[in-house]
Amino acid sequence: MKCSKCGKNFDYEKYYGICPKCGTYNREDRQEENLFLRDGRDPFADMSGGRQEDSRRQEQSYNMLGQGQRPDPFREAAGEYTGEPRPSKVYQPKDEGDRPDTKKKKKGCLFFIICLLFCLLCIAAVIGAEMYYGMKREEMAALEELEIVSAGMGEEFTVDSHVLAVTGAQVLEEADMRPEFPQGEKCIAVSFTARTSDDFSDYLEVPYLAYETGGRRVYKEALYSDDFQVYAGYYGISLMDSYGWSYEENAEGAFVFFVEEDAQNLRVCVEERAGRYEEESLERVYEIPLSLTESGEYEDSLSLPEEEYENSFLLLEEGE
Secondary structure, three states, X not given: OEOOOOOOEOOHHHHOOEOOOOOOEOXXXXXXXXXXXXXXXXXXXXXXXXXXXXHHHHHHHHHHHHOOOOOOHHHHHOOOOOXXXXXXXXXXXXXXXXXXXXXXXXXXXXXXXXHHHHHHHHHHHHHHXXXXXXXXXXXXXXXXXXXXXXXXXXXXXXXXXXXEEEEEEEEEEOOOOOOOOOOOEEEEEEEEEEEEOOOOOOOOOOOEEEEEEOOEEEEEEOOOHHHHHHHHHHHOOOEOOHHHHHHOOEEEEEEEEXXXXXXXXXXXXXXXXXXXXXXXXEEEEEEEEOOOEOOOOOOOXXXXXXXXXXXXXXXXHHHO
16 A cells, blocks of 8 residues: 555554554545546546535535425335425415405404403493482382481480480581681581480480581581590580490580581481491481570680690691
8 A cells, every 4th residue: 555645665564554654544535536636537527426415416416405495315225206396394474465454363362352341341330320219219218218307306206215305406617717717617416415325325316417508408417526625614504425425324415516607497306326347227317406595705716725726627627
C-alpha cells in the first residue's frame, strides 16, 4: 500500500494502515479515492446503480420535499413511481371569497348574548315588581282591616298587660327659638303613665305622633331619652325611657317630639301587636288626640356644661 501523504510503499496488513515513515493512517479504500481525485475517474461508477444515480434520486427526493411532497419508497420499489408531484397535504389558505368572516360571527354572538341578558333582566324586573306590589297589596289589605281605637287624654286604655294613659301635652319651645333645634319645628312633650302587673310583660312599642301638614300625613318617632336628657331639667320634665315604658310596674314621664310649626290634628299613637318575632302582626292602634298647652316662661338662655352640650345630638343636627 502507498502512503497518501509521503508516498512510501508499505504492507497495509502488517502496519495496520499506519505509514512507518510519517505515521499517517491510511484506509484501504483511499487508493481508489485518490485515483478518482487524480484522474477524475469514479471507481464506483461500474457498481450496481452507481453513486451518481443515487445522488440524482436523492436530490430529486429533496426537491419533492421542498415542494410540499413526500416520496413513497414502497411505490418506487414496486416501479409505480412516475416522478409526477403528488397533491400536498400542507394547509393552503383559501381565497378571500371562500374564507369565513369571523368578525361577523363574533358580532352575531355578542348581539345574541346582549339580547339574552336583556330578556333575563326584563323577566327579573317583572318578577321583582310583582313581588313588591304584592307585598304592598297585602300591607294595604292589612291596614284596611286594622282596628283603630280612640281614647281621650286622661283616659286609661290597655295594651296587652300594660295600662296606659296620656296625662298631658305641652309645647316646650316654639319653632326657631333655639339654634340647635331643627329649624321650622317646635318641640312638644307628651306625658304618660304606664303600669303593669305582669312580671313577664312583653316589650311595648314606643308611641309616635301622627298629624297633617301641607296636605300630607306625617308620622314622627319620639326622641331617645338620652338625647334630650340635658334639656329635661331646664324644661322641668321627667323623661320616659323604653325600659320604664315596657317593664316597670309604675312609670311616669314624657316623650319628646319635634313637629312642623303648622302641624294640625295631632294624635299620639300606640300600637298593639300579637305574636312573636317573624309571626308578629299589628292588630290595632290606639289614637289619642292631643290638646297642647303653651310653653311656660323659661329663662332666657339654657346654661349647659360644655361637655354635655358638645355631646348633644341636637348640636349635630345644627352642623348638618
